[in-house]
Amino acid sequence: VATLAIRNAIGGDVFVEGPVEATIDATGCRVVPGFVDLQCNGGWGVDFTTEPERAAEVAARLPETGVTAFCPTIITAPPDVMLHAIKVLDLLRHSSPGARSLGVHVEGPFLNPGRAGAHPVRHIRPPSREEAGQWAATGGVAMVTLAPELHGAFDVITHLTSRGIVVSCGHSEISVPVLEEAVRVGVTAATHLYNAMGSMSARMPGTAGAVLANRSLYVGLIADGLHVDPAMVSIAFKALGSRLFLVSDAISALGLEPGTHRIGGMEVTVGEGGPRTADGVLAGSVLRMDEAVRNLAAFTGCSIDEAIAAASTIPASVLGVSQDDRVLLDADNRVAATVISGQVVFDRDGRAG
Numbered sequence: 001v002a003t004l005a006i007r008n009a010i011g012g013d014v015f016v017e018g019p020v021e022a023t024i025d026a027t028g029c030r031v032v033p034g035f036v037d038l039q040c041n042g043g044w045g046v047d048f049t050t051e052p053e054r055a056a057e058v059a060a061r062l063p064e065t066g067v068t069a070f071c072p073t074i075i076t077a078p079p080d081v082m083l084h085a086i087k088v089l090d091l092l093r094h095s096s097p098g099a100r101s102l103g104v105h106v107e108g109p110f111l112n113p114g115r116a117g118a119h120p121v122r123h124i125r126p127p128s129r130e131e132a133g134q135w136a137a138t139g140g141v142a143m144v145t146l147a148p149e150l151h152g153a154f155d156v157i158t159h160l161t162s163r164g165i166v167v168s169c170g171h172s173e174i175s176v177p178v179l180e181e182a183v184r185v186g187v188t189a190a191t192h193l194y195n196a197m198g199s200m201s202a203r204m205p206g207t208a209g210a211v212l213a214n215r216s217l218y219v220g221l222i223a224d225g226l227h228v229d230p231a232m233v234s235i236a237f238k239a240l241g242s243r244l245f246l247v248s249d250a251i252s253a254l255g256l257e258p259g260t261h262r263i264g265g266m267e268v269t270v271g272e273g274g275p276r277t278a279d280g281v282l283a284g285s286v287l288r289m290d291e292a293v294r295n296l297a298a299f300t301g302c303s304i305d306e307a308i309a310a311a312s313t314i315p316a317s318v319l320g321v322s323q324d325d326r327v328l329l330d331a332d333n334r335v336a337a338t339v340i341s342g343q344v345v346f347d348r349d350g351r352a353g
């Protein structure tokens with residue numbers, strides 16, 4: 001086995017196993033775990049739901065943002081479109097180079113129609129064990145976001161978790177007692193806290209309050225400063241600590257110039273206020289994971305190490321996978337280089353020898 005030597009890093013040299021003997025100069029950088037994005041709908045002009053064949057283009061670019069592993073995420077669409085995307089995206093798990101796919105995140109179609117967000121309401125449908133069974137049978141699904149309060153959802157949750165698939169509560173109006181029940185049935189995560197869920201007030205905890213009060217759930221959050229007010233991010237970090245994880249929820253417009261783009265067959269305009277549908281609804285983000293890390297530290301006052309954990313080791317734990325890839329962060333916590341499977345796949349400054 002060969003070794004990649006990461007030399008002169010703040011905190012000392014780091015050695016990782018790789019395919020060939022190699023060295024990279026990490027002067028002025030910290031070596032941190034690679035970022036794991038459990039909710040990424042696409043980027044660089046590619047939408048995973050409608051153009052799964054182009055997913056490798058996104059995997060090749062994600063290391064620039066510090067992402068070394070991710071769940072290509074598809075949203076609500078007709079059954080044949082979703083199943084096709086799952087099958088095609090499964091091929092990505094066995095291809096390289098670039099960020100590794102950990103399996104598809106299926107967000108929808110079993111969502112509360114009252115909390116559709118940017119999902120097309122006409123394609124939202126009641127939980128179907130048959131459809132979920134088809135996804136599970138591909139072996140390519142890692143995670144499913146659904147609304148557990150829907151009739152038939154518990155049956156689907158039981159089936160998915162028995163196949164090792166993580167089920168996350170999202171696009172939901174679930175109450176405190178029903179969420180507790182859903183957790184007993186197998187739900188272990190919640191999807192983009194505060195967004196597309198019942199909001200919180202003094203006598204009505206809503207879904208956001210139920211998620212924050214729960215003592216076991218891992219909770220995803222979009223820390224772009226647009227989806228969630230920084231004060232609410234701070235509250236989430238205080239309540240959840242090491243159960244809070246960052247997601248990008250990035251769409252095809254990630255990495256592109258502002259203007260009009262497509263997500264899931266829908267027109268989306270990217271401007272100062274993030275990507276919006278024609279009705280002005282936020283349709284995912286153009287957030288980079290390294291930016292999310294810097295934002296979390298800025299919004300909450302947490303240490304940069306805590307923010308890095310929320311983007312790396314914590315999301316890895318949600319799926320129960322280990323994280324051996326590395327990112328070199330410079331003094332401004334920007335990505336200088338990215339190492340996947342012992343290979344330098346992104347090298348901003350030409351540090352690899």
Ligand code: ZN
Pocket residue numbers: 107117170171192196
């Ligand atoms: Zn969503």
